Amino acid sequence: MRLLHTSDWHLGRSFHGVGMLAAQRRFAAQLLDTVEREEVDVVLLAGDVYDRALPGVDVVALLDEVLAALSTRGVAVVLTSGNHDSATRLGFAGRVMEAAGIHLRTRIADLDAPVVLDLDGAQLAIYGLPYLEPRLVAEALDVAEPSHFSVTEAALARVRADLATRPAGTQSVVLAHTFASGGISSASERELSIGGVGAVPLDLFDGFTYTALGHLHGRQTLAERVRYSGSPLPYSFSEAHHAKGAWLVELDGGGLRSVAAVDWPAGRPLAVLRGRLEDLLSAEEHAWAEAAYCQITLTDDERPAQAMERLRGRFPDTLVLGFEPENAKDKAQQNYSQRVAGAADEVELCCGFLEHVRSRGASEAEEAALARAIEAARALEAAL
Template identity: 50%
Template sequence: MRLLHTSDWHLGRTFHGASLLESQRTVLQEIIDITREQEIDAVLIAGDIYDRALPHVDAVKLCNWALRELAATRARIIMTSGNHDSASRLNFGADLLDAAGVHIFADLERMLQPAVLEGPDHQVLIYGIPYLEPRMVMDQLGVEKASHQAVVEAAINRIDEHLEQRRAEGTAVVSVAMAHLFAAGGVGSDSERELSTGNLDVVPVELFEHFDYAALGHLHGRQQVRENVRYSGSPLAYSFSEVKQTKGVWILETTAQGVVNIDEVRLSVPKRLVILRGELQQLLDDPELEYAVDAWCQVTLTDPERPAEAMQSIRARFPDTVVLNFDPQGAQAKEKPQSYAERLAKATSTEEVVGDFIEHVRERAADEAERTVLLSVIQRTREAQVL
C-alpha cells in the first residue's frame, strides 16, 4: 500500500495581509497530481486544514475542490483536526463522508474506529487522534493533569489496547497514527501558534514507538523526529522563518513486514520568500538582487540614519516587500545612543524638544526643509500666545 502524508494546509491564511489562496491551490494541485501519478492508496492530512475556526467561504470552497479532486484519484482521504480547526465544523457530515472514502477524525468517539486499508497480504490501520485541548478532554480521558502529554498518552493507551486486539486476530497489521501536536525533538518556526506557554505542550516522542508510522502535523518544517515519526510540514512557507525550508510530502510504502520505504517528494514554490539586508541605495542598485524582484521580501536597512520614504523607495524595485526593518550601522550608529528621556531632560528649547521627538519616533532627524517648517510653526505659536 502507498500512503501520502501531508498537513498544515492552513487554507485561507494570508501573508502579511496578502491572500495566499492561489498559491495554496497551486500546491494542492501538485499534491493531487502526485496522488494520481504515484497511485496513492490513502492521503493523510494531519490537521490544520483551515487557518481559523470559522474559515472564509473562499477557503471552504478551496477545501471542497481539493477533497473532490483527491477523491477522484480513488485514494482514501483521512483527516484529523488541528488546533486552528473547529473540530465540530470540520466533523460535520463525517458519518456520511465515510461512504465516499473521506474519513474525518475530529472527536474522541471516532478515535478507536480506524480507517482500514486492505492490502493483498496485510491491513493498514490508520488511527486519527484529533487535536486534544487538555482542559476540554481530560475528564473524558480520565486524566487528572491538564497537560498535552497526559491527554495524548491516555489517548494512545486506548489505541494500543485496540491495536493489540486487532493484531491478535492473526492478520498482518501495519499501524499508523495521525496526530497534531508538538513532539519532543521537533523544530518549530514563527508561523505556528503556540499550544501553551513554558513548553507545557511538548509531548514525548516515545509515545509513538509502538506504531509503524506516526504522521504528525503542527510544525511547519518537514522533518524526521524518529525514523517512524515525521512531520510533513506545511506545503507553503507561512513566515520568513521558513525561508530555508524545502516544502514537500512523505510517501510511505507498506507490506506485511511494516513500513518498508519512505520517500520525500518536493513541492514547487509558487512565490519565493527572500530576506534582504543592506543600505537602501546598495539594495536598489545591486544587479545580483534581480532574483528578488518578484518575491515576498523582508528588508532590513542598515543606513546610519533611516532614509526618508524608505518603504516607497524599496518597493520601487521590490514591489512585494511586506516587512521593513531598520538596523543602523556605521560610525554614527556605533556611538552609544542616549535614551529619549535623557535627551528630553537635557533639551534647553522648544525646538530641541520637538526635534528630539521627531527623531525618536521615526529614527531620523528632521532635514533642513522640515526644520524650517517646525521653526515657523513654533514662532507663530509663540506670537499667538503673546497676542
C-alpha cells in the same frame, strides 16, 4: 500501499496581508498530480486543514473540490482537526463521507476507531488524533492533571488498546497534531509552546508503524517512523529556506518499506534581505528577489527618507520593512527621557522626538517647519 503524509494546509490564510487562495489552488493541483503520478492510495492530513474556525465560503469550496477529486480517483483520505480548526464544523457529515472514502477524525470518541484497510493480506489500521487542548479534553480522557503529555499519553493508550484487539501482524499509522520534542518550530505556528513546555516526548509514539505529525511547518524527521510533513506553502519569512512538500510513505504486510520526500515548489519565492538602502537598490546579486515577496532590514546609520517607496521601485512586493542601524551597538544607549532632558528649547525637543521615532535627525527644512509651527502656536496662545 502508498500513503501521502501532509498537514497544515491552512486554507484561507493570508501572507502579510496578501491573499493566498490562488497559491493554495496551485498547491492543490500539485497534490493531485502527485497522487496520480505516484499512484497514492491514501492521503493523510494531520490537522490545521483551515486557518481559522470559521473559514470563508470560497475556502470551504476549495477543500470540497480537493476531497471530491480524491474520492473520484478512488483515493482514501484520513484527516484530523488541528488547533486552527473548529473540530465540530470540520467533522460535520463525517459519517456520511465515510462512504466516499473521506474519513474525518475530529472527535475524542473516534480517536480509537481506526480506518481499516487491506494491506497485502494483512490489515492497516489508521488512527487520527484531533488536536488535544488539555483543559478541554482532560475529563473526556480521564486525565486528572491536564497537560499536553498527559492527554496525548491517554489518547495513545486508547489507540494501543484497540490495536491490541486487531489480528496479529496489523500495521498501524497514527496521525497527531502536536508538538513533539525534537521538532523545530517556525514563526508561523501561532501560540505554540516551545522550550519543552507543551511538548510531548518522542517515545510516546514508539511501536507504531508510522506516525504522521502536523503542527510544525518545516518538513523534518524526528525518527525514521516519526515525521512532520510541514506545511505545503511557506506561511512566514522564517520558512524562506524550507523545502515544501510531503512525505510519500510505502507500506506492505511486513511494515514500513520506505519514506521519500515529495517537493512542491512555491509559485513565488521569499526573500529575506539585509543591508544599506543604496546597496540593496544597486546590487545585481539581489536581482532574483525582484519577483519575490520580500522582508527587508535596512542597516543605514540613519533611517532613509521614503525607504519603502524606493525599495518597492525595485522590489514591488516588499511586505515587511525593518531598521537595524549597523552602528546601533556603538551608540550610547539612552532612553527617550534622557535624550530630550537637555533640550535647550521646544524646537530641539521636537527634533529629539523626531530622531527617536525614526532613527534619523531632522533636516534643515524640517527643523525650520517645526520652528514655524511652534511660533504659530505661541502666537495663538498669546491671542487667547
